[in-house]
Amino acid sequence: MKVCLIHSPGAGQGDTSKEQLIALLGKHGYQARYLTTDDDWKTRFEDGTEMVVVAGGDGTVKRVALELAGRNLPMAVLPLGTANNIAGALGSVGELEPLVASFGSCRRVRIVPGAAHGPWGKKHFIEGVGFGLFARTMREADEASSSDDERARGRAAKLRQDLERLLAHTRTHPASHAEIWLDNKRVEGDFLLVAVLSIPSVGPRLELAPGKDAADDVFHVALVPTWHREELESHLEDRTDQRNSRLETIVRTARSVKARWFGPDVHIDDDVWPKDREDMQDIEPPIEVDIEATENGIIALAPGARRRAFEKDKSA
Template sequence: MMIDLAAKQPHKRIKLIFNPVSGSNRESPVQLMDIIKELQEWNLVPEPYLTEPSSDYAKIVREAMEQGMNTFVVCGGDGTVSAVARALTGTNGTLGIIPTGTQNNIAHSLGIPEDIIESISVLTTGKRIKIDNGIATCGNISMPFFEVCSVGLFSALFDPGDKIQHGDITGIRELISTLSSSPPSKIRLILNDKHEITNTGHVVMVSNMPFVGRRLEVGEPESYKDGFLDVLFCTDTSKINLMVGFIMKLQNVIFDDSRIMNFRVKKILIETQPPMPVMADGVSLGEGSVTIEIRRHTTTVLVPETKEISGELNGIIEKR
C-alpha cells in the first residue's frame, strides 16, 4: 500500500537534518541509511546534513531554499526540532519530524508517531498546519521557543537531568546538589500587562506545547495553535512537595494543590529576586527578568491527517 501511494507522488527534494547523537541512539550510520531508503520509497529525495554543536540552521535553511528545497525534515529530538523550527519561523519552508530523541515532546504534542516508518509516511500523507511559538526576551537576548520557557529550579536542573537521560551518571550528583542548594525567590508575574501576582516560589513554566519535560501534560491538546501560552506557577511549597506533585501529574493522578497555579495568557512578565535562571527549549538565556509573548501561526509543520477539534477558547486568562 505504501509503495502504491508513493508511486502517485512525483520525486521531491528535501533537506534531511540528522542528529547522530540524539536520544540513546548508538547506531546512527545504520539508522541514517534506513531512513534515506524509506524516504526514497516515498519518492522523497533527501539531501542529508549531519548536525554539529556549531550548526548554523538559519544558513542551512537559507541555502537549501536557494537550491529549491522548502521541506526540512528533522531526524532528532526536541532540541534539534526546536532549533530548525526557529530557523524556519516566518519563511515559506515546511518542517517535517522523524522523532529519534529521548522525550520527543514536540512530535508527541503534534500527534506524530514515534515509529520511524510511520512518521516518514506523514511527510507525504499528512497535512500542513501553522503552529504558534513563544518568544522570550531576557536582557539583550530574544529567542523564539516552541516547547517551553522555564524560570527557576527546572532551568537549573536541565543540564544534570539531560546528562542522566543520556546515560551519564555523573549528572546524578550534580542534580542532587542543585536540588538541595537552590533557594526559592520572590517571584512577580504580570499577566497581559494588567494582572499582577507576587509570591515566593521555585518554578515558573510557560509552555506552547501540551507536553513538556518528561511528558508532563500542561496544556490543552491543540495548545500549539490556540494563541495562548500555558503558565504553571509553583508558589511557596517545599521542593519535596513540588517534586511529588509533578510525579503525580506525570502518572495522571489528580493532584489539587492551590500552591500550584495555572493560567493561560498571551503575554507574561516574570521578575525574580534573587534572580533565577531562564531557559527556553534547552537554551540558557541568562538570569532575572524575562518577558514572554505568543506569536500566532509562524511555522508550517507536517502532521498526521486527523480530525480537527472544534470550538473556540474563551477568555484571556483562565485559572484551572
C-alpha cells in the same frame, strides 16, 4: 517529493543511520537530500525543496524550526531525542515508519515562536521560558552530559536519570518570589517554578500545560507554588517508577507575559541563563523578562492527535 533531511546523528543512542532514514523516506516517495547538524544546513535549502524533515531531538528541531519561521516551507519531525517534547506536541511519536507514511495526508499546523526579552537581549523559543526549578536542573544536566558515562546511556535510561535529578531538586529547591503580569493582570507569590509555555510539556516530558495546543498563539503559564511541592514530588516518583500519573498545576493563559523573578535560575527552551555558573553571583534580582508571540509562523506536519500522545510512544 523533494525533501531536505536534516539529521542529528548523535540524537538518542545514535542508532538511526543516514542510510536507514534515506531508505525509509525513499520507500514512501520522498527524494531526500541529506545534511547533518554539523553541516552548514542553514544556507543549503535548494530551490525546489518542498519539505524539510528533521530527525533529531528537541534542540535540533528548535534550531531548524526557527530558521524556517516565515518561510512557506513545511517541517516534519522524526523524534530521535530523549524527551521529544516538540514532536509530542505535534503528535509525531512512535515508530518512524507509520510517521513517514502519514506525511502525505496528515494535517498541517502553524506554530508561532515566542520571543523573550531580558538581560540576555532577545531570544526566540519554541518550547517555553522557565524560572526556578527546571533551570537549575537543566544546568546540572548540561554539566553532566559531557561525561562519557552520560553519553553512553540509552534514551530510556537518560529520561529516567533526568526525572531522578528533577525529583531530587524538587525536594530541596528553595522557592523564589515572582511578580507576573498576564495581559496586565498581576499575579504575585513564592514559586518553585514558573513556566511560560508554547507546548504542553518541557524537560523530561513533564506535562505542565496539558491543554496547550502547539498551534495556539496564546501562552499557557504554569505556576507551581511552594504548597504544591509534595504533589510534584509524588508525580515525579510515579513517573520515575513508570506509573501513570497526571500532574495538576495552576495554569493561566496570556498573549503577553511580563515577569520579575527574584531568583537566579532562568531558561529559554534548553538554554540556561546565565550560561556559566560562576556568573550567577553577579546577578542582581529581580530578573525582568518580557515575553510575546512573534509574527512569523512555522508550518509543521501534525501526524497525530497531541492529547496524551506520549502514551503511544514506545521508543523510550
